Amino acid sequence: MHSITPARLLVMFSGAFLLAGNASAYVQQRVQLDYSGPAGATTHAADTVSVPPESALHTIHANIAGGFGSAVGSVGTFGDLGVQAYLHGLGKLTSLVSIYSDEFVNPFASARHAQSRFVVDGGSLWMIAGNGSTLDFSLELQARILDSLGHILSSNTWEATIGLAETATGTEFHTTGESLGASLLGPGRVRIPLSFQTFDIGDIPAGGSMTLSYELAIEGIGARFVELMNWDFSDPLHVDGSGILSSVSLGPTAAVPEPPVWVLFAGGLGALCRARRQRS
Numbered sequence: 476m477h478s479i480t481p482a483r484l485l486v487m488f489s490g491a492f493l494l495a496g497n498a499s500a501y502v503q504q505r506v507q508l509d510y511s512g513p514a515g516a517t518t519h520a521a522d523t524v525s526v527p528p529e530s531a532l533h534t535i536h537a538n539i540a541g542g543f544g545s546a547v548g549s550v551g552t553f554g555d556l557g558v559q560a561y562l563h564g565l566g567k568l569t570s571l572v573s574i575y576s577d578e579f580v581n582p583f584a585s586a587r588h589a590q591s592r593f594v595v596d597g598g599s600l601w602m603i604a605g606n607g608s609t610l611d612f613s614l615e616l617q618a619r620i621l622d623s624l625g626h627i628l629s630s631n632t633w634e635a636t637i638g639l640a641e642t643a644t645g646t647e648f649h650t651t652g653e654s655l656g657a658s659l660l661g662p663g664r665v666r667i668p669l670s671f672q673t674f675d676i677g678d679i680p681a682g683g684s685m686t687l688s689y690e691l692a693i694e695g696i697g698a699r700f701v702e703l704m705n706w707d708f709s710d711p712l713h714v715d716g717s718g719i720l721s722s723v724s725l726g727p728t729a730a731v732p733e734p735p736v737w738v739l740f741a742g743g744l745g746a747l748c749r750a751r752r753q754r755s
């Protein structure tokens with residue numbers, strides 16, 4: 476298997492203002508790969524970078540390989556990532572990428588609405604295996620909004636899942652949560668296309684802040700036999716709020732809707748009638 480480079484950055488902005496960076500921010504990026512075989516054999520590799528205590532973020536990379544197949548994952552300094560894996564034997568193979576950042580603050584004197592717009596480069600899932608084999612994909616973003624004192628006000632989640640399962644009657648395909656536009660191309664083969672995604676986070680109060688976490692997990696379990704099981708996925712999501720290419724932005728909160736003209740007219744007419752009755 477060839478090594479992968481982080482996905483290219485494709486970022487869209489929304490709203491009027493970008494979030495400012497937090498001087499005491501904490502950012503962590505992690506790649507973890509695991510394989511467990513039917514005879515108890517295990518293989519593991521992981522790489523993590525965090526600020527602090529690291530002096531600066533850098534690209535991280537992990538890979539494993541053996542008689543079961545191979546897996547590789549990487550995350551760049553902007554949160555761009557890629558994973559690839561291939562399983563050709565029995566057992567469970569998992570690739571996990573997680574990114575966390577608390578570098579988002581609202582520097583304005585009033586509440587602002589936070590929204591993240593990002594691009595999914597896409598990928599594929601492919602499985603030809605025995606009854607009981609599964610291939611599951613999960614992508615989750617979680618945001619927590621805090622007040623100026625650091626108290627949690629709300630927690631919002633964006634999640635998309637895709638699954639393949641081999642049964643006695645054939646291959647089952649399912650999706651839940653947000654749509655990534657995944658489609659079944661043929662027996663056991665799923666395509667995830669390029670797509671534009673939006674995560675509506677919520678209102679951050681004046682002086683408040685937000686944490687944002689991202690987790691991509693893809694797990695393949697081969698039962699009875701595995702003729703083919705592989706996956707690849709890349710995503711240029713950027714969770715570093717202080718960066719010039721941040722995908723998170725602040726905009727005005729939802730305005731209080733003004734009453735329709737006919738409501739105002741009816742109210743004024745009623746007041747006029749009451750005033751005439753009082754004079755009479």
